[in-house]
Amino acid sequence: MYENLFKSPLHRVFVYGTLKQSEPNHGLMKDTANGYAKFLGLGKTTVQYPLVIATKYNIPFLLKKPNTGNYVFGEIYDVDSNMLKRLDELEEHPQFYERTEETVLLASEAAFKSEKTFEEVSESTKAWIYFLPKFKSSLLDGTMYKSYSNNGSHGLKYCEKYVRDSSYDHRKEVL
Numbered sequence: 001m002y003e004n005l006f007k008s009p010l011h012r013v014f015v016y017g018t019l020k021q022s023e024p025n026h027g028l029m030k031d032t033a034n035g036y037a038k039f040l041g042l043g044k045t046t047v048q049y050p051l052v053i054a055t056k057y058n059i060p061f062l063l064k065k066p067n068t069g070n071y072v073f074g075e076i077y078d079v080d081s082n083m084l085k086r087l088d089e090l091e092e093h094p095q096f097y098e099r100t101e102e103t104v105l106l107a108s109e110a111a112f113k114s115e116k117t118f119e120e121v122s123e124s125t126k127a128w129i130y131f132l133p134k135f136k137s138s139l140l141d142g143t144m145y146k147s148y149s150n151n152g153s154h155g156l157k158y159c160e161k162y163v164r165d166s167s168y169d170h171r172k173e174v175l
């Protein structure tokens with residue numbers, strides 16, 4: 001498996017939604033059949049963006065509207081090209097979500113637990129983020145989160161892809 005690292009460059013990804021640890025799509029990143037993924041630490045955006053939960057499937061979206069919403073927390077991984085391809089398939093990049101490379105802060109989990117601020121214990125790095133580039137402006141009327149959890153007090157449980165109604169186009173709710 002590691003020999004693939006010689007063939008495949010690594011790509012740094014900031015995940016903020018269902019791909020995080022303990023969230024519904026994290027299994028995809030843990031499955032070595034999909035490629036390689038190494039957890040580097042916690043991440044925080046250096047620009048405010050709206051993080052919303054939308055559609056009847058309760059999908060988290062980071063909206064490409066800088067300087068609106070919050071500095072959003074997530075997790076940062078280095079992944080190989082095979083894994084990146086799987087992530088792109090899941091997020092339907094670039095037809096639905098679109099990933100762009102952004103400057104983010106990276107902190108080890110241990111450092112985050114100290115008394116210091118995230119900014120004090122983190123370093124700046126570039127990472128790919130899956131955004132919704134174009135969206136209905138009504139999405140900005142709802143709650144904007146600082147971080148995503150499927151089990152949050154919002155009660156908006158994510159509906160996984162395999163149980164969705166194939167005749168229903170949820171994209172119409174947000175595009």
Ligand code: PCA
Nearest residue numbers: 015016017018019020130
């Ligand atoms: N998965 C991607 C984008 C939104 C989602 O649920 C992520 O976790 O970053």
